[in-house]
Amino acid sequence: MKITIKDVATEAGVSIATVSRVLNKKNRVKQETKLRVQQAIHKLNFQPDHTARSMIMKETRTVGLIVPNLSNEYWALLAEVIQDKLWEHGYSLIVCSTNKSADKEMAFVKSFTVRRVDGVVFGSSTLFGSSRHDEQLANMLKSLPTVSIDPSISGLNSVVGDNLQGATDAVEHLIGLGHRRIAYIGGPTVSKQRELGYRNAMMNHELPVLEELIKRGDDNTIAFSSFGYHSMLSLLESGEKFTAVFCGNDLIAIGAIRALEDRRIQVPADISVIGYDDINIAALYKPSLTTVRQPMREMGSAAVDMLLELIQCPDGNNVPKKIVYQNQLVQRESSGPAR
């Protein structure tokens, strides 16, 4: 049988109200009774029921997190940072990974409302369109204190990385190195902003954007690295000339490099390759990857700050904010001067 506040009250010879008072250290209790109660608590090893408390206080001290998956380092790190910071403020984190299923996404949010979480952090790479489904999801999200990471959903607070700028910088770095024919391998579920950055840089320098040099793919189930591998192969086989390739993320870049090596093409001597995200392995890979860093720790931390503020003053001004983090080019071995 679980120990309740009643047992403690009996043990200490006081009323449950008094026990509650020492538990919440709000109203002052006579030092002597307080001590008696504390002893009783200790003796019975009483743990106040969080569930009952939640019901009255109308707060669960729980927040929900939605991410596409955890096997992606990017999201795993985010989850870790968020959990860590939330914990410092007394909150627990329910983590949900969608595996890119829109249905699950919806079901998770629904479960968050039912569970009365105090807030939610929404990270998702499913492209937010204006479909019936997305609209419905956005509405559910809006009824909860929510901050969105990465997709910036109109009407919601969000923290995002400047993918457009990061991608532009990456491609301009390539152009600065003398490259003119630059390919782009985007991959499924990669931010459209990155492709846009590629186009932006090319246009800025009046370089033609050749659709033959662009690979996108839409198969969610394929691993990024193998997508990169096969895209590179098909690029090579197309016969189109190019001296550099900008990839939608690091895993794609690694796959692409593998394909080049298999064909005895040197990186960066023959072809330069750039990735995105700066995952752990980027610095360790051989050749180490030139890439663009998303400041995940900062983004996660900022998201928590925003969320906590939303939770604490629900009536605060509700003009949605967006925090945009700069993405930084990290030059390493995989990019070099054009032949």
Next chain:
Amino acid sequence: MKITIKDVATEAGVSIATVSRVLNKKNRVKQETKLRVQQAIHKLNFQPDHTARSMIMKETRTVGLIVPNLSNEYWALLAEVIQDKLWEHGYSLIVCSTNKSADKEMAFVKSFTVRRVDGVVFGSSTLFGSSRHDEQLANMLKSLPTVSIDPSISGLNSVVGDNLQGATDAVEHLIGLGHRRIAYIGGPTVSKQRELGYRNAMMNHELPVLEELIKRGDDNTIAFSSFGYHSMLSLLESGEKFTAVFCGNDLIAIGAIRALEDRRIQVPADISVIGYDDINIAALYKPSLTTVRQPMREMGSAAVDMLLELIQCPDGNNVPKKIVYQNQLVQRESSGPAR
């Protein structure tokens, strides 16, 4: 104002009990009233309060997970698998990462009891000794339906990988390739079983275990890859001869390979390297890593099965079980015949 069961009852012109009945589809309700209630629920967009329900039902449909960290692919994958499977059974997952802090570990478990989670999955690489602290932790864990992953704590159900056997196989593979002087780089927080496997294989073949060829390290804060890098450097500088090295995990192996490459030593032509875990990058790395695979998906899935059983029949036979998964050697490019 939140919509409650009362509002629905009023709207539908029935009592709250009837609403509850259609909600729980237990006792049968007249088709007609049921319809009226459902319409009211829909119209008011009523979401039954999970918190209130939990209090009565004495179950929160929540389980807690403790892992050292999420930035480690190994644990991230585990968390993902567990969350996924739990969700299918209607449970949510609270994820906590300890960053190897014993204090946090304890605090998390305490919060789990307070939050009345229905069960906990405990994964931790902190070596379980018999210290005062560990004993206390084990006791708290035992008061909850718990299954432990990796450390097998006496008195708890657990699912583990056979690190001893996996490591033995790896080193015997090296020995089979003609290697005689084999080094071991263990790293902080790496399962002791792996070192034991190394020693086991050496002994099986009557090969001397040279302490000079063993690197362990105890600095929790250092990244595995850089630990591998520096350990390899120090091994090289020690002047001791060796033709192969078995590493405590893949990241350490990658660090070690980087060090060898920096010294213009070829892998595997000059020195063979083996890792452990078979993380994603292992197959992608150049050279691809010979390693030992821990079947994380299976382990996570088994843990959930065990936990669910524990939760569903708390009075079941309580002889703790342990499921041991074989670890499989995966031969790739980084190991080859001894010179």
Next chain:
DNA sequence: GTGAAAGCGCTAACAC
């Protein structure tokens, strides 16, 4: 300072 009592939103007897 402290206790009695009224709920929080729901489920589960127990009547009718």
Next chain:
DNA sequence: GTGTTAGCGCTTTCAC
């Protein structure tokens, strides 16, 4: 079939 009522374990007025 459906309504009434008594809680679940706590916090919080409101008296004293």
